[in-house]
Amino acid sequence: MSGGSEIARLFGVENPATQNQDRTWEHGLLLRAKRLELLAGNIANADTPNYKARDFDFAQALQEADEGSQALAMRTTSALHIELKPPEEPTATPLYRIPYQASLDGNTVEMSVEQAAFSENSVRYQVELNHVGGEFKEINDLFSELK
Numbered sequence: 791m792s793g794g795s796e797i798a799r800l801f802g803v804e805n806p807a808t809q810n811q812d813r814t815w816e817h818g819l820l821l822r823a824k825r826l827e828l829l830a831g832n833i834a835n836a837d838t839p840n841y842k843a844r845d846f847d848f849a850q851a852l853q854e855a856d857e858g859s860q861a862l863a864m865r866t867t868s869a870l871h872i873e874l875k876p877p878e879e880p881t882a883t884p885l886y887r888i889p890y891q892a893s894l895d896g897n898t899v900e901m902s903v904e905q906a907a908f909s910e911n912s913v914r915y916q917v918e919l920n921h922v923g924g925e926f927k928e929i930n931d932l933f934s935e936l937k
Contacts (some may be wrong), residue, residue: 815922817855817880821848822915828884829908832899840896843889843904846882848911855880 828844835841866872889898 814852814856815918817852817853818918819915819922820880821851821855822911822918824882824907825911826915829904829911832904833908834889836897836899836901836904838897839897842897843887843899843903844876844884845887845907846884851880851882 824847825848828846832841832843832845887898887903889900890903891900892898
């Protein structure tokens with residue numbers, strides 16, 4: 791699936807693992823949603839004195855999430871089986887953004903930077919959502935043809 795690899799590379803994954811590509815898309819959507827919340831908080835606090843704008847490195851967070859995930863969770867049928875824990879939701883450590891121009895009240899939110907980051911992240915979230923939705927539609931169509 792070269793199109794998926796191309797899109798994954800475009801969205802911050804240098805070398806996506808083909809066996810965990812679905813997990814990569816899931817992590818990507820969850821991390822994009824978290825980043826949207828963080829950026830929205832920055833925009834909402836644009837006039838709050840001493841508020842420090844925060845963001846995280848999406849590519850690094852996605853790589854860490856993919857490295858820490860398991861391929862799939864399994865159910866045990868015997869006491870001798872090793873129980874696998876369900877994968878954890880990906881996390882990202884917010885970092886403080888360094889402003890291009892400091893404000894007098896100590897607030898580091900720059901609306902143009904935040905709005906651009908929010909818009910870019912929103913578009914990428916929608917593209918990833920459409921991609922995942924398209925894959926599920928293909929699977930659903932395949933099952934419909936089998937009936």
